[in-house]
Amino acid sequence: MSSKIKPLRSVLIKPSGADCNLNCRYCFYLDKSALYPGKLHRMSPQIQETLIRQVMQYATDEVSLTWQGGEPTLMGLDFYKRAIELEMRYGRNQLVGNGLQTNGLLLDRSWGRFLKEYQWLVGISLDGPAHIHDHYRLDQGGHPTHHRVEENARMLLDEGVAVNAMCCITDHSVKHPEELYAYYKELGLNVMQFIPIVETDKNNPGKAADFSVLAEDYGRFLCTLFDLWLADFRDGQPTTSIRHFESVFYRYVGLPAPECTMMRTCGQYVVVEHNGDVYGCDYFVEPRWRLGNIASGELINMLNTRKQEMFGLLKTQTGRPCRRCPWLSKCYGGCTKDRVKDPRDMNRPRFCTSYKMFLEYADPVLCELARQWKQQEQNFQQARATGGNFFLDPDALAKDNHPDETF
Numbered sequence: 001m002s003s004k005i006k007p008l009r010s011v012l013i014k015p016s017g018a019d020c021n022l023n024c025r026y027c028f029y030l031d032k033s034a035l036y037p038g039k040l041h042r043m044s045p046q047i048q049e050t051l052i053r054q055v056m057q058y059a060t061d062e063v064s065l066t067w068q069g070g071e072p073t074l075m076g077l078d079f080y081k082r083a084i085e086l087e088m089r090y091g092r093n094q095l096v097g098n099g100l101q102t103n104g105l106l107l108d109r110s111w112g113r114f115l116k117e118y119q120w121l122v123g124i125s126l127d128g129p130a131h132i133h134d135h136y137r138l139d140q141g142g143h144p145t146h147h148r149v150e151e152n153a154r155m156l157l158d159e160g161v162a163v164n165a166m167c168c169i170t171d172h173s174v175k176h177p178e179e180l181y182a183y184y185k186e187l188g189l190n191v192m193q194f195i196p197i198v199e200t201d202k203n204n205p206g207k208a209a210d211f212s213v214l215a216e217d218y219g220r221f222l223c224t225l226f227d228l229w230l231a232d233f234r235d236g237q238p239t240t241s242i243r244h245f246e247s248v249f250y251r252y253v254g255l256p257a258p259e260c261t262m263m264r265t266c267g268q269y270v271v272v273e274h275n276g277d278v279y280g281c282d283y284f285v286e287p288r289w290r291l292g293n294i295a296s297g298e299l300i301n302m303l304n305t306r307k308q309e310m311f312g313l314l315k316t317q318t319g320r321p322c323r324r325c326p327w328l329s330k331c332y333g334g335c336t337k338d339r340v341k342d343p344r345d346m347n348r349p350r351f352c353t354s355y356k357m358f359l360e361y362a363d364p365v366l367c368e369l370a371r372q373w374k375q376q377e378q379n380f381q382q383a384r385a386t387g388g389n390f391f392l393d394p395d396a397l398a399k400d401n402h403p404d405e406t407f
Contacts, residue, residue: 008058008300010269012066012282013051015079017041017274020071022103022145025136026170026197026211029070032285036275042075043274049086050294051272056090058300062404064097068282073106077114084118091407098405099123101166103137104149112159119403123166123193124153127173128180135172136211150187157188162403165189169196171210174217177224181240185232191241194225198341198350208342208350215350219357226362236372248359251330252370261335267312270303278302280311283337319348331355 018033019041033041043051055063067080080100087096100115101123115122126149127133134144156163165184167173173180184192198212213221225242232239247257260266260281271279276294279285289311291302302308318333333339338350349355 006303007060008303009060010064011055012068012269012271014068014273015043015072016070016074018070019074020069021105023138023140026199028199041274047276052086053090054294054299059094062095066099068101071103072100073102077111087407094407095404096407104152107152112156112161115161116159119405121162121403122156123164125166126153127167129183132173132176163189164191164193167194169194169213171213174213174221177221181228193243196351198338200341215353218351219354222358223361248330252366253373262331264332265312266315266336267308280308327356327359330359
């Protein structure tokens with residue numbers, strides 16, 4: 001174990017395992033149900049309480065819990081009401097951020113009121129307008145889902161819930177950056193996360209699946225999206241939030257990126273499956289990376305095991321082209337799984353070309369924005385030292401877009 005103890009700041013929870021009411025063609029997690037025999041996978045009240053007790057016991061002053069799947073709303077609303085009760089019971093005056101990543105199908109007004117009351121952040125999986133979303137995101141019967149998801153996204157916004165758009169970029173959606181951006185803006189989803197998809201072809205393990213986005217296409221997508229994002233700046237400030245661009249900007253101003261995919265190493269959080277099994281990352285929920293179970297071990301110890309440290313260091317094992325790349329400190333090779341899912345070149349990240357295209361294109365603008373931000377920070381510190389006021393606290397850049405409650 002490393003001599004430096006990593007603090008427990010973030011936990012990703014799979015309360016219903018890989019169970020889902022959708023059958024998205026590109027989903028990487030559905031197959032994880034094979035690890036746990038049985039038709040239904042549901043977190044028991046005992047495991048839920050053990051989990052939250054440990055999180056609140058070992059977490060820092062601020063901690064985030066992200067409830068994900070599969071589809072986490074299959075647990076029912078009462079499960080999450082109890083989660084709040086347990087956080088209150090075991091909390092130590094901590095700031096607790098709860099997040100729900102959902103396909104949106106089971107949401108209704110009662111969900112909306114709950115999520116608003118307790119300031120949950122919702123990431124809703126909505127791949128854009130109907131012709132894009134319904135290309136891959138169908139229900140178990142093969143039916144389109146766009147209309148129901150969009151209506152529930154509007155409902156959440158109407159209830160005042162903080163909602164982020166989660167958009168998977170595939171071989172199909174990558175062709176429509178302008179349409180996607182305009183769609184989310186019109187809907188009122190001004191916080192957007194675009195996730196490039198690459199999975200191994202199940203019928204030919206020697207290559208990536210055909211729905212995977214090509215590196216060159218994703219690079220062009222990012223450049224176009226960057227221009228759209230910049231065009232909506234007002235008074236030097238962005239009016240929409242695109243997670244990838246903001247994470248890159250952290251690196252330009254000398255701050256660690258909030259996205260694990262852009263950190264030097266992985267392993268900063270843990271994943272807890274429905275039965276209490278703990279893993280280092282939800283992309284690597286597999287026997288060799290199992291860290292233990294919360295029924296017989298402690299989260300903080302599992303986070304700090306030698307196995308988790310070794311997993312985190314996998315990210316640094318890039319090939320010579322990466323190590324010599326001038327952009328390495330801005331992307332650190334992207335997500336480890338992007339090298340594993342496309343087995344043609346294990347030492348070259350799948351989206352290496354994408355990031356190079358984007359960074360070469362955006363670098364002059366990002367350098368200027370970073371210069372302005374640093375000047376702003378200096379002016380703010382001077383104003384604060386003299387008791388003056390300044391219109392923007394640069395410290396806000398270091399805060400994640402995540403509502404919190406104190407428990």
